[in-house]
Amino acid sequence: MKAAIVRETPDGYVDLVDNWEPKPLAFGEALVDMEYVGLCHTDLHVASGDFGNPNEIGQRNGNFRRVVGHEGVGRVSKLAEGASDYLKIGDRVSVAWFYDACGVCDFCVSGNETFCRKVRNSGYTVDGAMSQQVVVNAQYAVKVPDGLDPVEATSITCAGVTMYKSLKVGETKPGQWVSVHGAGGLGNLAVQYAHNVFGAHVAVIDGNDDKLAAAKANGAEVLINRKKVADVAEEVQKATGGAHTAQVTAVNAAAFNQAVNSLRPMGKLVAVALPQGDMALNIAKTVLDGIEVRGSLVGTRADLKEAFQFGAEGKVKPIVEKVNFNDMNEVIDEMKAGSITGRKVFDFTTL
Ligand SMILES: [Zn+2]
Ligand SMILES: [Zn+2]
DSSP: OOEEEEOSSOOSOEEEESOOOOOOOOTTEEEEEEEEEEOOHHHHHHHHTBTBOGGGSSSOOSSOOOBOOOEEEEEEEEEOTTOTTTOOTTOEEEEESEEEOOSSSHHHHTTOGGGOTTOEEBTTTBOOSOBSEEEEETTTOOBOOTTSOHHHHHHIIIIIHHHHHHHHHTTOOTTOEEEEEOOSHHHHHHHHIIIIISOOEEEEEESOHHHHHHHHHTTOOEEEETTTOSOHHHHHHHHHSSEEEEEEOSSSHHHHHHHHHHEEEEEEEEEOSOOSSOOOOOHHHHHHTTOEEEEOOSOOHHHHHHHHHHHHTTSOOOOEEEEOGGGHHHHHHHHHTTOOSSEEEEEOTTO
16 A cells, blocks of 8 residues: 655655555554545654654564654544454544553653653654554544544644643633744644634734734734844733743744743743754743743643544634645655645545
């Protein structure tokens, strides 16, 4: 069957093959016939070997090549022994970056399973979603609710749940101000969840007027083009009285500094994007204003279930476009060039 695998020497692209076979099902596992899989920046990092060579990490054998992808949705077609307690044939489930975890450590039993030291990640330490059939751990494959478009669901599997979770980490409350620094794929969903689910007011900072216009259409009330103002933080302070929570989704260190300075006293900065290097943190502001800084990483199964449900209720609508599996390397080039609005989602139903 068809699959997209990391190149022997990872170079940021994938090899599209016809002869790939999933591993035989083990106890508690299910086979999923994939329908739609989105491409994410994290896939590019994996395919480039930025996190180590994925062909040499995790479970493997012989001339092993890792299947990429972690924004997948498909239907269960086969259940191994032990899997039918959790899934049934025909269930629509997701294949997310958080593949599974040990289930018994302090993090797993306290609702923080994504921080388990034995966590496995789809398309990185286990084979991912970019193949016609995918093996999942039935206890960890989150069901996609009826009423949620499966193409849109692929984006909630990653970007959507990431922002839903980070708004939780920021303890966002109705009527508060959230500043969203970066209005790309993550930022757009941050605006929707903040405004439509958490009932917050939203200020958005980006350097691209089209992305700001999309944020406005999704409910953002304050729009700041960072290239057109002298001091981003001052503008946020003027318009909002200081944000209660700043969500940093932009992949540049300057955004982190602007976000800290955009906060009101006792404000919380939530770091989501992963630029290289360190963030500067003004010690006086942090101490005198009681600033908190937190990191947030994807979401648990419970977070994803909730994030999906808000999508099914129409409160959140990712920007998605279906594309052909055979064009994956061209889409990778477009992603590298930053020319994609929302997500391109590979259609496995027509293969
Ligand atoms: Zn992703
Ligand atoms: Zn664990």
